[in-house]
Structure formats: structure tokens, C-alpha cells
Amino acid sequence: MNEQGLRKDAERNRERLLEAGRKVFAERGLGASLNDVAKAAGVGVGTAYRRFANKDELIDAIFVRQVDELGAILNESLADEDAWRGLVNYLEGTLAIQARDRGMAQILSGSWASLEEYNAQRARLAPLVNRLADRARETGVVRADLTGTDLIFLQIGLTAIATTARDGADHINRADAPELYRRYLGVFLDGIREPATRTELPIPALSTDDTHALLRQTVSGDDVTE
Structure with missing residues (x-):
């Protein structure tokens, strides 16, 4: 995948994490983990931590x-x-x-x-x-x-x-x-x-x-x- 494709893929994953985070936190509160959000977003934990250094950033x-x-x-x-x-x-x-x-x-x-x-x-x-x-x-x-x-x-x-x-x-x-x-x-x-x-x-x-x-x-x- 070229650099532009990688950027688009990264942005899609970030958007998926934001949407999943909103849903997970809405239902369970902010005690839910970044791992929980990654699972709901359908991405790996490593991907989640590349887009957000920690849960606070999300x-x-x-x-x-x-x-x-x-x-x-x-x-x-x-x-x-x-x-x-x-x-x-x-x-x-x-x-x-x-x-x-x-x-x-x-x-x-x-x-x-x-x-x-x-x-x-x-x-x-x-x-x-x-x-x-x-x-x-x-x-x-x-x-x-x-x-x-x-x-x-x-x-x-x-x-x-x-x-x-x-x-x-x-x-x-x-x-x-x-x-x-x-x-x-x-x-x-x-x-x-x-x-x-x-x-x-x-x-x-x-x-x-x-x-x-x-x-x-x-x-x-x-x-x-x-």
C-alpha cells in the first residue's frame, strides 16, 4: 500500500475507534478500556494504540x-x-x-x-x-x-x-x-x-x-x- 493509502487506512481506523469509543463509553461509562473500544471497533489493540497513545487521548x-x-x-x-x-x-x-x-x-x-x-x-x-x-x-x-x-x-x-x-x-x-x-x-x-x-x-x-x-x-x- 502506498503512503496515501496508508494515511487513508489510518484515518479510517481512527474514525472507527472514535465511533466505537462513543458507543462503548455511552453504554458502559468511561471505566471501559481502550482494549474494549478496539474490540468494538473491529481493530487490533496495536492499531488502537497507534491512533491514540492511551485512553485519555481518545x-x-x-x-x-x-x-x-x-x-x-x-x-x-x-x-x-x-x-x-x-x-x-x-x-x-x-x-x-x-x-x-x-x-x-x-x-x-x-x-x-x-x-x-x-x-x-x-x-x-x-x-x-x-x-x-x-x-x-x-x-x-x-x-x-x-x-x-x-x-x-x-x-x-x-x-x-x-x-x-x-x-x-x-x-x-x-x-x-x-x-x-x-x-x-x-x-x-x-x-x-x-x-x-x-x-x-x-x-x-x-x-x-x-x-x-x-x-x-x-x-x-x-x-x-x-
Whole structure:
């Protein structure tokens, strides 16, 4: 194979590793190894280590793509002439991704990406989030003290709810358990909207017994069958 062919082959393998890494980390979290990703990508371990020196390099590369996705949602939301609708679109869109992608939620928490990459990518997103919150506040559709950082911490909390519900969903008789975070997003949105409104929440609350079963499973790992 000539040099150009080798470069194309290397780029294809890198792309396969990025796609496989996103899927593996989404399902299993960032505790999965580079070997796991190589297997899912259908390439040898040696090939994986030629494209990425270690798992951290792969995580950083995936993080850049994730930020591209979030940036696209933010820009789309800012382009909406309706400030409230834009804010809701941003929260619903980004939370839907994080709720189904365990790896993204972990990376965005700042626990795994390299500090340099984390700071660089956060610097891309933070001004857009702040602008979204500022616009909603200045047009009077949200409470006067709402900030961009409020939106960030909201997502951290709701992502934790999504992870807890997803991990324990098999132990309760509720097919919509992985969507539980949407109920609490609704509570938050009602809490910040001006003038104050009360909308119908998208899914019912869990029962006391289901909440106990779900939390017991995710905290202790017990197999709850009663």
C-alpha cells in the first residue's frame, strides 16, 4: 500500500475507534478500556494504540466532538427568536444526549477529560450558555436572578437523576423510568418562568416503593426482587 493509502487506512481506523469509543463509553461509562473500544471497533489493540497513545487521548478526541454537538444545539437555540423556547430547546436537547450517553455525562462533569482540553472546550460553551440565560432574563421570560451557571448545575443534577433511574430501571415496573429526569426538568422550568405558570409534567412520579427499589439497587448493587 502506498503512503496515501496508508494515511487513508489510518484515518479510517481512527474514525472507527472514535465511533466505537462513543458507543462503548455511552453504554458502559468511561471505566471501559481502550482494549474494549478496539474490540468494538473491529481493530487490533496495536492499531488502537497507534491512533491514540492511551485512553485519555481518545476521551479528549471524543470530548471535542461532543462539544461540537452541544455547540450546535446552543447556536440553534440562540437563533430561535423566542427566548423561552430557545432556552427549553437547549435544555431538552442537551439533557436527552447526556441521559442516554453515560460517557458524555462523565466527561462534562470534568472528571475524565484532561484539564487543558476541559478548559478549552468549556470556554467554547460557557459564553453561549450565558448568552442564552441573559437573553431569557433580559426579555423577562425567566426570573430576574437566573444565570448561565444555574443552567449548568441544573444539568448536573438532572443527569444524576437520569443515571440513577437508568441503572435501576430493571428493578421497577416502569418502562418510562429512564425518562424520569424530564419530570424534574418540568419542575425546574416552572420554577424559573415568568410570569409563573404550571405546566403538566411529562411523566408521573415514582411510587415510594419504586423509588426505594431503584435507589437501593443503584446505591448498594443489591438484586431487589421483593
